[in-house]
Structure formats: C-alpha cells, structure tokens
Amino acid sequence: MSWLAIDASGGHAGLAVVGEDGATRHKIFAPLRPGLIETLPVLLAEAVRGGGITHVAVTTGPGSFTGLRTSIALAQGYAAAAGLPLWGIGVAPAYHVPFPQLHHPLWVAVRARRGRVFLLRDGVAEAFADEDLPLPRTLIALAGDAANDAASRLAARGADVLLTNAKSIDPVWVAKAAMVQRAAGLAPAPAQPLYVDPPEAKLPAAGLRPAPV
Template sequence: MPLRILAIDAAQRHASVTLVADGVALAVRAGAPETGLAEMLAVWVGECLDEGGVVPGALDAIGVTIGPGSFTGLRASIALAQGLGLAADVPVHGISMGEAFGAALPLLQRPLWVALTARRGRVFLERDGVATGFDEADLPQPDGPIALAGEQAGAVAARLAARGNDVMLTDARYCSGTAIAAALRRRVAAGLPMRPAMPLYVDPPEAKLPAGGLRPAPI
C-alpha cells in the first residue's frame, strides 16, 4: 500500500500539488495561475517535497489527475508527473476526476455526477466511470436521484432541478490532493489495475490545421 504519495492536479482552472503521507497532507500548494502553469507546477512540487522533508526517490507513488478537463493543464501536469517518476524511479498512476471526487465523498447514498468545465457552452460529465461532453442546454436525464460535484456542479444542478430532477449539490468544487491519494489507495486495496498516466480527452482539440495545410519542411 503506497504511503507517501505526491498528488498533482491541473485538470481544472484551480491546480494543486500535495504531498500526502498515510492519508495526511504534509504540504500543499494550490492556486489558479493565469500563465506559466507548467513552471508553477514544477516549483510547487519542489516546495512540497522540501516542506515535507521527502526526496523524490523516497516517494511510494505519484498520482496525477488525467481528466476530463483542460487540454493545457492535463498536458502540463501529466508530463511533469511522468518526468519526475522516470527520474526518481517512482511509479506514476492516473486518477480520473470522477475517482478523485468519489474518494472525497465516500458516504454518498446516491450516484455521483462530476461536472467540469469544457469549452464555452459545454460541460464534461463523468458518470459511472465514463466521461462525456454535453452542450449545457442538452444535459442527459438522470435515471433517479443524483449528487453533483465539480466546478460546474452548480450550473448543472440548477438546470436539472429546473426539470424537476432530484439533485443533491455537494460542496466539492475542486478535488484535493488527499482525495487523489485516497483514490489511488482505493484501487490498490480493491486489487484493481492501476491506470496509466495518460490524458483522458473527451472532445477533440479546438486547434485546426490551416486550410492550406502545414508548411513544407525547410530544405
């Protein structure tokens, strides 16, 4: 069972790095940097390890959120986690946002939907381990009572409640590093295979090739 876990999350606007030991956060850095996310994450990792008195090679595991979420944030956080794991010879495991929020809310008596920011006019929903993108005006119909978490939970709850659905809005908007670590430990305890640290992309990237195609390679 991994005891010392470095948890990294940049799937949403609010990013974080947390050093967790035996389920307790020893050091936390979090915020919503407007620019320089990749550089800031690396600084936070160094600060958390220094504050916790742990060298990278003494970590038991690195847990990183793999989505759904921001293309830029996922690329930055997963690349950092993989690079650190390779350099320190520490296993790196992917945790979906649904898993992380589920670990943060273990006592729910109803299915959990995690609602996250997508591109304008759309949201990502992770339900029963499956992530899908929806237009805000075309949300799916729940089969029964549900709970909502994630940074778009309030907006989604309002739309579903207006239809008469039984919705419980939790206060979980951003997943914590301790929840990421708990989700990783849950997988180990249940004997489930660990997920690779690969981005869980839902929608295709907004960037498109130029109409005339790419420039030819220089001669």
C-alpha cells in the first residue's frame, strides 16, 4: 500500500511514492517550465510502474497557476482511472509536516507576482505587499519560498521570527499530510486549486465563440 503524491505549487514540480510506513519509495523533481504538461505524466508513469498505489495526494495551493492546474488535473485523471481516493492538500499543511514538535505558530510565505507575498496563517491565505506584512503578536516560525525576505522585513520592524529551512515543498510532505488527515478520520478534501487572487483572464471583447454544431 503506497501513496502517490504530486506537488507543482512552487518553482519546480515534485512527485513521490510513499509507503504506509512513511518510507519514501520513489521521489523525483522536474523544472516547472518549460514542458511541465508533457513531463509530469511521464514521471508519474515511471513512479507507479511497480504498482501498489492505494491513495493519491496533490498540493492545491496557493502557488503557481500553471503548476497547480497541471498537477491537479493529472492527479484527478490518474485517481479516477485507477478508482483511488484523491486527497487535496493545501500548502500550509504540507509545510507543517517536517515540524511535528514546533511550539510556535508557523506562517508560510509564498512569493506572488507584482512584489507581493501570499501569507498563510491560522488557516487563512491572504496577499500582502512586501512592505505591508502584518506584525505577529508573538514568536512565529516562517517557511516558504518568500520566508527569507519576509523574515528580514518583519525582524527589521521588531518582530520575533524563527526562520526555518523549509523553502520549498517536498512531495513526501504532501503524502504524509494526507496520512495525518486520514488517521484523524477525515474524508479526502476536494482537489480544487486554491487561488488567493481572482483570475485575471477576461472574456474576448466579441464574446465567446458559439458552441460547435
């Protein structure tokens, strides 16, 4: 019995197969661009070649629009075809996995566009300009690809910050986060992308094309 886990929320994509005992049986990373749509299915086929996959887990975000859409669609397709349960795992629960004994709140700072940061804290994801990050009321730990910059800015304003070494998600963490949820008796969370910002896509000025006849 093994878990297939996929993450493409950050600067690269990762895929892992993790046994029920927590042992990593397969793990590989790939660049997010170019060619993720073509590369990720090949990596998945290689990972599941040995069989024994019983659950699928995928990161739902927030993060890269292209990475999330690609990895979630692939996870949904594989789980549906194989008749397996699919667990959607947010970025914050994944980052909590390597710190089971952490006694301080963990804030996750993810780099967004236009000089902003997606900040995940207390189960809420919000976007802030770099200079507008909220000051914590107590000692916090920081993780994520924007953690270094966020820690520097907060410390300069007098905040008490513990900087962790978790800058990107290991797909093994995604599998283990899903295991924790299952052990707690929770049902699989829907694998739908989490967007902090509304979509920027706009309808064509002339409207949509008519449906094919």
